[in-house]
Amino acid sequence: MEKTNRYEFDGEVLEVPLRWDEFSQQYVEDYSGVIESPIYLPSGRPVLLTIEDACPDADMADDDPSSIDCGSCRHYHQFPGSLLGVCLRSKEKTKQKDREKEEKEL
Numbered sequence: 056m057e058k059t060n061r062y063e064f065d066g067e068v069l070e071v072p073l074r075w076d077e078f079s080q081q082y083v084e085d086y087s088g089v090i091e092s093p094i095y096l097p098s099g100r101p102v103l104l105t106i107e108d109a110c111p112d113a114d115m116a117d118d119d120p121s122s123i124d125c126g127s128c129r130h131y132h133q134f135p136g137s138l139l140g141v142c143l144r145s146k147e148k149t150k151q152k153d154r155e156k157e158e159k160e161l
C-alpha cells in the first residue's frame with residue numbers, strides 16, 4: 056500500500072504520495088506529480104508548490120517587491136509541514152465571475 060500524507064482544507068482532502076529518501080533515511084513527500092502537471096482539489100482550486108512563480112493576481116503579504124512566489128502571497132494556504140498549498144484566489148475569481156454573470160442576467 057502506497058504511503059501518503061493526508062491534508063484537509065475547507066472540507067476537501069488531498070493525499071500526497073511519499074517516497075523513500077536515501078540521503079535522509081526517511082519518507083518525504085513526492086512532488087514529481089505536481090511538477091509534471093498541475094493538480095486540483097475537487098472544487099477546482101489549484102494545488103501549488105510554495106516556490107511556484109507568482110501570477111499577475113498575486114497579493115504579496117509583505118509588500119516586498121522581491122517576493123516572487125506563491126508562498127509569499129496572501130491567497131496561498133500552505134499545508135503545515137509541506138511545500139504544497141492551495142491557491143484561494145482562483146476560487147474567489149470564479150465566484151466573482153459567477154456573481155458578475157448573474158448580475159448581467161438580471
Ligand code: SF4
Binds near residue numbers: 142143
Ligand atoms: S497563490 Fe494564487 S494568486 Fe497568489 S501568486 Fe500563487 S497563483 Fe497567484
